[in-house]
Amino acid sequence: MTLLSVDGIRKTFGGIVAVEDVSFDVDRNEIVGVIGPNGAGKSTTFRLLTGFHTPDAGTVEFDGEDVTDHSPDARARSGMIRTFQIAQELTGMPVMQNMLLAAQGHPGERAVTSALGIGGTSAFEADQRDRAEELLKLLELWELRDEYAGNLSGGQRKLLELGRSLMADPDLLLLDEPMAGVNPDLTDRLLERILELRDQRDMTFLFVEHDIDAVMRVADTVVGMHNGAVLSMGSPEEVQSDDRMLEAYLGGEV
Amino acid sequence: MALLDLFLVVGIIAGVYSLLAIGMNMHWGDTGLLNFAHAAFFAVGAYTSAILTTPTPEAGLLAERTVGFDLPVVVGIVAGTVLAAVLGFVIATTSVRLEGDYLAMVTLSSAELVRLVIHNEAWLTTGAQTLKNIPRPMESTVATLPVSYDVFYFLLVWALVGATYLLFERMSNGPFGRVLHAIRENDDVALALGKDVTQFKLKSFAIGAGVAGLAGTLWAHYVYAISPVMFLPSITFLIWAAVIIGGAGSYAGAIVGAVVIVFLRQVTRFIPGSVPFSDQMSYLRLMLVGVVLVAVLYYRPEGLLGNAERLQAGTSEGE
Amino acid sequence: MVLDPQFIWNGIVVGSIISVSALGLTLIFGILNFINIAYGDYMATGAYLAFALNAQIGLPLGVAIVAGVAGMAAGAVLIDKLVFEHFRTSSPVTLLIVSIGVAFFIRNLIRAIWGPTGNFYDVPIEANPNLFGVRYSVEQLSIIVASLLLLTAVYVLLRRTRIGIAMRAASDDRTLTRIRGVDTERLVLYVWIAGGAIAGLGGIMLGLDAQIRPNMGFTALIPIFAATILGGIGDPKGAVAGGFAIGILQEVSVVVVPSEYKFAVALAALIVGLLLRPDGLFGEATR
Numbered sequence: 001m002t003l004l005s006v007d008g009i010r011k012t013f014g015g016i017v018a019v020e021d022v023s024f025d026v027d028r029n030e031i032v033g034v035i036g037p038n039g040a041g042k043s044t045t046f047r048l049l050t051g052f053h054t055p056d057a058g059t060v061e062f063d064g065e066d067v068t069d070h071s072p073d074a075r076a077r078s079g080m081i082r083t084f085q086i087a088q089e090l091t092g093m094p095v096m097q098n099m100l101l102a103a104q105g106h107p108g109e110r111a112v113t114s115a116l117g118i119g120g121t122s123a124f125e126a127d128q129r130d131r132a133e134e135l136l137k138l139l140e141l142w143e144l145r146d147e148y149a150g151n152l153s154g155g156q157r158k159l160l161e162l163g164r165s166l167m168a169d170p171d172l173l174l175l176d177e178p179m180a181g182v183n184p185d186l187t188d189r190l191l192e193r194i195l196e197l198r199d200q201r202d203m204t205f206l207f208v209e210h211d212i213d214a215v216m217r218v219a220d221t222v223v224g225m226h227n228g229a230v231l232s233m234g235s236p237e238e239v240q241s242d243d244r245m246l247e248a249y250l251g252g253e254v
Numbered sequence: 255m256a257l258l259d260l261f262l263v264v265g266i267i268a269g270v271y272s273l274l275a276i277g278m279n280m281h282w283g284d285t286g287l288l289n290f291a292h293a294a295f296f297a298v299g300a301y302t303s304a305i306l307t308t309p310t311p312e313a314g315l316l317a318e319r320t321v322g323f324d325l326p327v328v329v330g331i332v333a334g335t336v337l338a339a340v341l342g343f344v345i346a347t348t349s350v351r352l353e354g355d356y357l358a359m360v361t362l363s364s365a366e367l368v369r370l371v372i373h374n375e376a377w378l379t380t381g382a383q384t385l386k387n388i389p390r391p392m393e394s395t396v397a398t399l400p401v402s403y404d405v406f407y408f409l410l411v412w413a414l415v416g417a418t419y420l421l422f423e424r425m426s427n428g429p430f431g432r433v434l435h436a437i438r439e440n441d442d443v444a445l446a447l448g449k450d451v452t453q454f455k456l457k458s459f460a461i462g463a464g465v466a467g468l469a470g471t472l473w474a475h476y477v478y479a480i481s482p483v484m485f486l487p488s489i490t491f492l493i494w495a496a497v498i499i500g501g502a503g504s505y506a507g508a509i510v511g512a513v514v515i516v517f518l519r520q521v522t523r524f525i526p527g528s529v530p531f532s533d534q535m536s537y538l539r540l541m542l543v544g545v546v547l548v549a550v551l552y553y554r555p556e557g558l559l560g561n562a563e564r565l566q567a568g569t570s571e572g573e
Numbered sequence: 574m575v576l577d578p579q580f581i582w583n584g585i586v587v588g589s590i591i592s593v594s595a596l597g598l599t600l601i602f603g604i605l606n607f608i609n610i611a612y613g614d615y616m617a618t619g620a621y622l623a624f625a626l627n628a629q630i631g632l633p634l635g636v637a638i639v640a641g642v643a644g645m646a647a648g649a650v651l652i653d654k655l656v657f658e659h660f661r662t663s664s665p666v667t668l669l670i671v672s673i674g675v676a677f678f679i680r681n682l683i684r685a686i687w688g689p690t691g692n693f694y695d696v697p698i699e700a701n702p703n704l705f706g707v708r709y710s711v712e713q714l715s716i717i718v719a720s721l722l723l724l725t726a727v728y729v730l731l732r733r734t735r736i737g738i739a740m741r742a743a744s745d746d747r748t749l750t751r752i753r754g755v756d757t758e759r760l761v762l763y764v765w766i767a768g769g770a771i772a773g774l775g776g777i778m779l780g781l782d783a784q785i786r787p788n789m790g791f792t793a794l795i796p797i798f799a800a801t802i803l804g805g806i807g808d809p810k811g812a813v814a815g816g817f818a819i820g821i822l823q824e825v826s827v828v829v830v831p832s833e834y835k836f837a838v839a840l841a842a843l844i845v846g847l848l849l850r851p852d853g854l855f856g857e858a859t860r
Contacts (some may be wrong), residue, residue: 547673
């Protein structure tokens with residue numbers, strides 16, 4: 001069953017076409033990797049999916065609803081949560097606060113309920129703390145819960161960002177180059193977590209990644225992009241053996 | 255003037271400034287919004303309450319004002335607070351999406367526009383002249399008590415400061431404040447986590463403006479008479495200085511900063527007799543405010559009660 | 574309805590002052606990347622320096638103006654050495670707040686020295702001549718001539734001299750300039766000299782047109798901001814165009830809005846301009 005459906009999206013910047021007629025579907029409980037050399041249009045596609053750009057043409061449907069014109073925050077509330085390429089944890093907030101921030105539908109986020117502590121604020125908050133504790137322990141960040149996120153190491157920040165996204169309990173998690181700048185050991189752990197989450201929490205993943213090996217290990221479907229367009233799509237093996245992809249990468253590297 | 259009386263007067267002013275600083279801290283300290291319109295919120299609170307609680311002036315007097323409502327003071331205070339919040343919301347609607355520098359310029363300009371309106375719409379505000387005879391709350395009741403009115407007003411103002419402080423502390427430390435802090439740190443992350451950033455900024459602006467309006471009402475009802483020159487942009491800048499000196503992000507700091515600023519401005523009142531340069535004294539004191547502000551930013555950027563560790567962590571870039 | 578040419582003339586005079594002033598503000602922003610709230614007080618300082626030399630010491634106005642402009646250029650460098658230099662790595666917002674402290678200091682220093690009331694330059698009072706139904710004064714003519722001279726000089730500086738070209742490059746992209754090995758501290762020095770001088774001249778023009786008061790520059794900041802933003806912050810050409818646009822718009826607007834509110838026109842232009850073109854008149858719309 002299709003969860004995310006991208007149909008013919010196009011984006012130009014000052015006359016330069018960044019993304020042209022990109023279409024693909026992501027099924028529920030699937031892991032989809034978008035790969036391509038630098039300048040292939042991966043990042044623009046990502047921003048179009050998450051609402052940080054609006055496409056010039058084409059549509060994005062999520063869970064049967066047309067979200068093409070929805071703002072990033074509206075998309076997040078409907079169950080699509082994104083991460084950032086460079087871990088954008090909130091450095092001046094403690095780890096625990098970063099986690100709690102991601103809770104969706106928090107009754108205490110209204111000024112009045114927050115000031116007066118009414119409307120189920122404290123009960124909800126307590127539940128979220130329990131969830132956050134569980135996730136932080138899983139990610140081995142529990143000991144650091146009161147530390148400012150800015151004092152974490154690069155790898156810990158990546159984990160925090162993943163944990164924070166999971167706090168939002170997304171149906172679809174969109175990861176922007178989650179493996180960039182991450183050591184191989186951590187890459188393995190992140191990939192393991194993704195597979196676990198997919199199975200245990202019935203989650204769906206889309207990730208844009210430069211590191212092809214990582215994608216090949218976990219993705220069910222791979223979308224290969226080049227020059228702003230989809231060049232190749234299919235199982236990891238199919239895309240990997242596609243000569244056009246190889247050419248694109250070689251051409252891109254030179 | 256006896257020392258106690260002087261202390262009460264300065265204390266009342268410090269209380270009013272504390273409320274202004276609390277509002278500003280919600281904008282800048284919690285949300286990272288560059289609000290330079292605070293003087294306008296202060297003015298709207300003061301004028302709203304003054305107009306609502308004074309009677310319609312008799313025709314033929316010097317004052318050209320033709321509007322007055324003679325309502326109870328409490329109505330004026332509530333209305334002044336609400337109207338200032340509404341103005342904050344309106345100003346923010348036009349500008350809150352703008353980048354920081356632009357927001358600063360637009361809010362500063364908007365505040366001057368508000369003052370221009372107050373200055374020119376004499377039928378409503380007495381214009382450039384002084385709006386006089388603003389009633390003091392419960393004046394006749396307090397007169398029967400064995401304490402002076404200033405004691406009563408001092409307690410009233412500081413009770414309101416205390417209540418406001420508690421409410422704002424709770425907001426700031428609760429889930430609402432958490433979202434504001436996230437916006438202060440990084441708009442995009444807040445958006446990506448499903449927070450309606452614009453809506454939160456508007457709320458922050460309106461709430462902080464409302465408190466500034468409350469401060470304005472308390473000011474008007476204390477000083478009897480108000481005029482547009484009381485609401486120059488320098489008030490806004492003084493409050494900025496208070497928040498920075500006290501420590502942005504800390505409500506206790508905002509109050510301490512406001513007290514420091516008021517003390518710096520009023521300190522020479524406590525020195526008896528004639529001092530050299532007494533004519534220049536008020537200017538020298540404001541020069542001192544400038545020096546203290548710059549010195550705090552240099553030697554203690556987190557302010558007196560700010561959180562240095564957060565500031566440090568907050569400036570570290572992602573890898 | 575025929576538009577009275579008098580309003581246009583007044584607009585050109587006011588526009589000249591705003592243009593010159595906005596140019597200085599935008600140059601400083603371009604290199605130092607912060608809004609200098611004390612800029613209006615730099616203007617007032619220039620005006621008062623010239624006032625002291627002209628009306629108090631008795632030097633001819635021309636000499637006093639040149640000395641006032643030079644004095645403010647030196648003053649801007651001095652303030653940088655005393656204050657801003659210690660905040661080079663700070664965020665633009667911190668610098669903006671630092672400049673609030675500087676503004677408090679300067680404005681009240683002026684009040685302490687010259688008092689809070691208004692002053693005038695020692696210029697001969699003559700009946701204003703009339704040309705084609707437009708009344709003009711010698712001061713107004715001088716303002717326009719001075720502004721044209723200054724705008725030309727800055728244009729030449731930015732286009733033809735090495736330091737000017739480096740300034741423009743740095744304004745576009747600071748890190749790039751640093752990578753190319755341009756001495757940014759030298760640039761900063763030059764921009765304070767230029768910005769201070771321009772502010773001083775703007776203040777003197779303002780004092781010639783109206784009164785010399787301690788808060789004269791600060792009150793003038795709003796239309797200057799409007800011009801700067803309309804032209805795109807950091808864009809010298811835009812600031813000048815914005816300045817004339819705001820000045821003329823403001824003066825001509827008295828035909829339709831009460832003259833007390835002509836200042837509101839600048840604000841309206843500012844907000845509309847920002848909503849329509851967040852990057853200024855000549856900026857590339859990237860959003």
